[in-house]
Amino acid sequence: MFAGIGDQVRSYGPAWFFSSTDKNVSYPPIAQNWMKHGKEQPDSCGLGPALEVIGGKWKALLLWQVHKAPARFGELKRLVPDISEKMLIQQLREMEADGIINREAFPEVPPRVEYSITEFGIELDNALIPLVRWGKQHAGRTDGQRPGKAGAHTVVTNAG
Missing domain, CATH: 1.10.10.10 (Winged helix-like DNA-binding domain superfamily/Winged helix DNA-binding domain)
Structure with missing residues (x-):
């Protein structure tokens, strides 16, 4: 994805999710890529950069x-x-x-x-631990519920 940046591994704080203007913050490669292309974070919740890394x-x-x-x-x-x-x-x-x-x-x-x-x-x-808990809690509810998934329920209605 971002060849050549992988060897710049450092410890990052949560500040990179919220500020792209602070020159004293050490940004991870994904945030550097966003800033290099002149893109601001899509919103303040940080989902855009997080999903780009772990999606x-x-x-x-x-x-x-x-x-x-x-x-x-x-x-x-x-x-x-x-x-x-x-x-x-x-x-x-x-x-x-x-x-x-x-x-x-x-x-x-x-x-x-x-x-x-x-x-x-x-x-x-x-940061993924709460997502893991949610998945375990709701695993039975989500299994096979979407169309195209094994075990998905198809509802057929008569229009006439």
């Missing part, structure tokens, strides 16, 4: 796995079995570029690479 089907699951302990590529593939190898590579690269995970390559034969969570990623992971 999609896989990133939150991958973040959850690496928050427990550093993990190698093959281990992540086993822990999230429905993700394709191509998608796993893409998601890990985007997460590294956004500064939420760190990729460490060890100079060994065979090569070994581990992915671990950054301080910025820990902050994001902590």
